[in-house]
Amino acid sequence: MFSFKEFQAIEINNSITKFVKKVENWDEYFFQTRDKDRYKVAKKCNRTINIEIGFATFNRRVYWDKIEKRYRYFTDEEFNIEKRARIIKDLKQEIASYLGRKKHYQDIQDILKYTYVSKVTISKIYKNAKIEEKLPEQKFKVKNNEFIYINADDCFVPVWNKNNKREMQKIRSISYNTGKKQIGKNRNKLLYKIYTFMGDYKYSNKEYYLQANPTVDFTWNGLKKYFEFETAKLVVSGDGAKWIYNLAKYLGAYYVFDKYHAFYFLWTAYKPDKRKNKVNPENLKNFLIAWKYFCKGQYDELIAFLIETNINKDTLKTFVNNKEGIINQPASWNIGCSAESDIQHLVKSQTKGAKIYAYPTLLNK
Template sequence: MSNYKKWVNDDINKMVQNWNNEEEIFRTKIRLENNKFKTWKVKKIRRRKIIINGNDFEYKLGVYIDKNTRKSFTYYHNNELKRIGKNKYYYKDIYNQFSKQIWARRKYNEQKLIPKYVLDYHLKIGNLSYDFKKNKNNFDTNNLVQIHIDDTYIKENLGHKKVKRCLRNVFLIDKNNQIHTLIFKENYKNLTFICSKIKEFFGHNFDVRKIKISGDGAKFINTISQNLGVKRYYDLYHFKKYLFNVFGYTRTKNKQNYNFLRYFGIENLYEILNNFLEKLDFLSVIMILKNIINFLKNTKTYAKKLKEIKSFLRFFIQNEKYIFNTFLRENYHGGRAEIYINHIIKTPIYKRFSLFNWKNYKNLIQLKSQKISFDFY
């Protein structure tokens, strides 16, 4: 046993022993000498067990009968025991575990942690509470603000059933990297409502030239950018991922792309396209793709690849303006939606063997990212 562990256990033993000594002193001396307690008659000594730091301890409480009222009661002879009451666990341990958001799991409880239902009970009766900081006032809406939008999915525990839910996440970030997050669950399809809440955050007289929206190719993001009247960017991560899936390869990924490109002698097509994009020569990209499509049509080979390239070209032309804005990189900080989804949303709520209701999801998300302000709808 380490020194610190030994010292902690010694201190706890002394504390419990002091409680028992105080009980005996009150029962045998103070009760008899103080007129306030002269009508109290000892009925019995009650022994209670408590778990402190994962170990079991026993302490004594006096049970008395008032000679005048004939009523019996348990007397808590110090403030520490009054706080504990009938609780099985020490209140300081409950608070510490709640603050760290750790609790006993289904597997063997090696750390002797307190079960979650105990924490939930004290949260319900008001002994515990979440204290989330609101940093909206620190958010600078007067300077460049970038909006990142993306969806993610959760499974919500409704008690009698589990339901898959879509969360539409709107991350607003200012030039000082202050983040405010709007999460839409019930109204995620109502784009008018989403736009109204974004406008409400900025205020009615916001400067559209200082706001940029970044996201993948989802049409609802186009609708939001048009409603707000702000510049739209295509999320660079999602675009590069799509480009790589169609034309890129490594030693372990997309070997079918390598075989296809080697067959036509253009193994470095991904790099060629990427170089043209970086130079903002989008016309060359379109011409290369059209030439490949025409060649594949004439040779009548690689039908599946032909379909993929056609689909990519159609997507590229439809989103050309947004992709151009992205590669122009004019005051654009890059797509961060995927990063924020993983770090702000998924990390705190995806726990093995755990399924939460919506209230707990909100608490876990806010608890993990207390420097970020949130609004849930």
């Protein structure tokens, strides 16, 4: 009875055999046509490498270069096989291509099952991968008085440091877009969205002032790198942290307090559903009143109501310190904030299936 699995195994073995024959034929061709006065055969030995469909063992010659006074591996060079490397470059690139695609190491092993590549090998390839930034072919043009939206947020991710000790690494996310477009009944798409991250980020108290602010420099450099503009209007939005407000102030931008975090702070403070499946009517009423004031940008009314309802000091301080971000809520140009989803989708989701990565691996992902 026909078995596709057996048929596939036979075809793979045939392909490996053809590859080995091609390598050995080229080695023989070079042996016959080489400069015999310059290249002397030093030895002939087997080499086993891991290719995309399994292990291949072939026999090739090693030469002594009489002029350069060194050994030459011409067959390895011809077939792009690195010195002492067990895995060929093409397979390394194939494995590295899964960086940032939210794949478990086990997923990659299943996809490349005939290579028998180990999790340790995948980890090393991820850690040592050289990632290049892919820039747009042209900068996005923004007309005068049009908007560029900047979403900013922080998160902490556990990593292994250089001393193989666990530490929390801060990743700062700065994303840009030029507005939104409706693509469905309840679905919008951000236009010309660009994600950037500050790696190797180190916190400094100076960030709370307008001097020597690395976040401002990073954000401004990103604007100039990806967008072509002269007098565009800038909007900075985030979770209410002081550094985000300072970023907006330094850039001369409008500032917006993220609705997601405002909702979370108010809901947590009033606790309308303190018990399972049971709503506290009074707390729910207070929450809805505070939320209405926030959405309408009624800062004075909101602060007065928070004080009147004896909200906790930390929550009150957060709203008191975000006056501009609250007042700008009903503005026609306010399209909301995507900073939290940026962090969730592009940073935290990369650690799917693993509790902790080495920092270079996380940064590459």
